[in-house]
Amino acid sequence: MATTYAKVNQQFIQVVEDLTITDSAGANVVTINGTVLNRYMDISDKVVPFEAEITEASAGDGAIDFRLEASLTAAFTVAIVIDSTAGVDLDPTGLNTVSGTLSAVGFWYPYWRVVAFTDATDTVDDSTLDLTVVAPFVNRNLSLLEHTSVR
């Protein structure tokens, strides 16, 4: 799993490659957590575009969808589901791509991530995907962001 960044038209783009969805081992939902979205991405109170591309297919169509999760901790010790579905249906049996959005409107959290999940169909093998997420670039002052006030 490798993460890269780019800035395009005032948006900050995070690409995570080779997210592996393991074999569902029968009719089980399988999930894969994307990496924590970069702190230069302004996710809070935004509709967040993303794109997912299957790069290695499995034999079963797990109808991959995505949800947005947030947490107060970087480790996502307790994760809150902010938007439970992007309403997409990515077929992991072929090399294809979908785009969609997840909504963080009305929510402010310090840490965000996108989670891919299947519909419990037997995926009959592992598959991998690349996940691209976009948000406005925010030039955070990290010294303030991580400041613990004494007053």
Added chain:
Amino acid sequence: MASTNTALGKRYIFTTEALALADSAGANVVTVAGDTLPLNSDIDGNIFGITIECTEVCAGDGALDARLEGSIESTFANPVTVDASAGVDLDTTGLNTVSGTLSAVSNTWPFYRIVLFTDGTDTADASAYTLTTATLYRTPAAHRNSTPARSYA
């Protein structure tokens, strides 16, 4: 299809002429996509105005409307509908003009475009349109596009 830009006060006017809508060949929805909206057009998070003018008529009234699409890719390989309708109803049988709005509130996409579409009525011939978009002007930032050399991790 040719596009021009005009800065008007704090507004940025983007006009695309000769958008050709093909014959619907019966009762089919037909669409035509405008050019990618320029970087100077501040679309993110805004409601903006559009005007559509029929410059070449067809024989059937396709009740032309417009939608806003966003994409992560400049090629619009996987566009997502940001606003499904401008709520306009342009009669494609006459040389007339309508105005409406499209909303990108809460949305932030690298690339946007407007797509004209009919309601599935037989348009009974090809037709052509001029599409004008009025948004806030924003300072060009293309030079800031980059794959950062510094680490954002």
